[in-house]
Amino acid sequence: MTGKQTKVPNLREWADTVSARAFDPAWIDLYTLQQYDPVLSALGWRSTFRTSARTEDRLRTMDRHVAAIFFFLFLLPVIAVTGTLGGSDLATHTEFAGLDAGVGVPLVAIVFTLSLPGPLLELRRCVLHRGRVTYIEIAGFCVTLFASAATLAGMSSNWDVDVLRLALPSVPVWASLVLTATTLGAITVATSRQGPAAPDHFRRSGDPDLVRARELLARLAPGERDHLAQARGRAISTLRDRGLLTLEQAVQLSDLALGESMSLLDTRRKAS
Structure with missing residues (x-):
């Protein structure tokens, strides 16, 4: 049995349209890496575009x-x-x-x-x-x-x-x-x-394995990683221009390695 597929916006579309209520900077790498199912799985997430019973x-x-x-x-x-x-x-x-x-x-x-x-x-x-x-x-x-x-x-x-x-x-x-x-x-x-409990287009699929995620990202061609990093940087700039990120948050997010934006959730939990 299959369900109705829901299109996931690409990174640029998400940065352009996400509302303040639904926004969390931790989600940016999910949209950046949405085409890389093994990486998403290692991070403990899956796209809602993938359908199942x-x-x-x-x-x-x-x-x-x-x-x-x-x-x-x-x-x-x-x-x-x-x-x-x-x-x-x-x-x-x-x-x-x-x-x-x-x-x-x-x-x-x-x-x-x-x-x-x-x-x-x-x-x-x-x-x-x-x-x-x-x-x-x-x-x-x-x-x-x-x-x-x-x-x-x-x-x-x-x-x-x-x-x-x-x-x-x-x-x-x-x-x-x-x-x-x-x-x-x-x-x-x-x-x-x-704040938002989960991004609109992704769901938890299991416990994260950050070591595995880093290994998978390291296997990508250097040019591909650079392309993803540049797209991510442009999205951060867009979110900053829209007022969804402060300058401090934008710098903090830019300093995180690709695939590690979800670590912001753990940082907030420890601070609360």
Whole structure:
């Protein structure tokens, strides 16, 4: 079984287009050496252009993740706020005034209770697995926050639930509001401190063998190594011109031997 191939930008394209959010100077040698599979493997990486059944597994996992976000952070909160405040069908132009308190109050409490795993699942994925927050996840958090606040207001005005005194039916809604806000804040802080967890076009393939990588690079023809070094130098200049590298970082990166930019990760870990 094969997955869909994803084109990896060449070094110049990457230097020209990489965003500040996705950039890490440690990745430059992966893009420099992307055509040299044995070297990448020795460095402990592989290009996502190489496809396998595991690629399909990752895509299926991603699909399940998106479905979970939709269910916990979009669908359930929207059902709850609609039951509280009502809504309208744009196709038929019919109005829905919301549920009666006898049905709506317990339904909203149940729905928000069921939605509580959503923020916790996101916290686990983004913090424990060091993933970057996607736009759909941010949208999900925003929908849940809005739905929680609107539901509390609707419970108070439409159903006379004393939400300020934490009446029992309002507790799951308050829990959702506080948990979602806290989780979003924690994820934002954690991911901003960690930086990019992995480059967009490469994945870990095993433990690095730096001695083996140096041996493979040493076997390249001198002209080929010079060409790679020059391309790398031009990319560093481009990144410097774009403001993604400071002068100190550019000098530090230039001083590293070809294939050793990933050592910056170890340097940062030791410093933190």
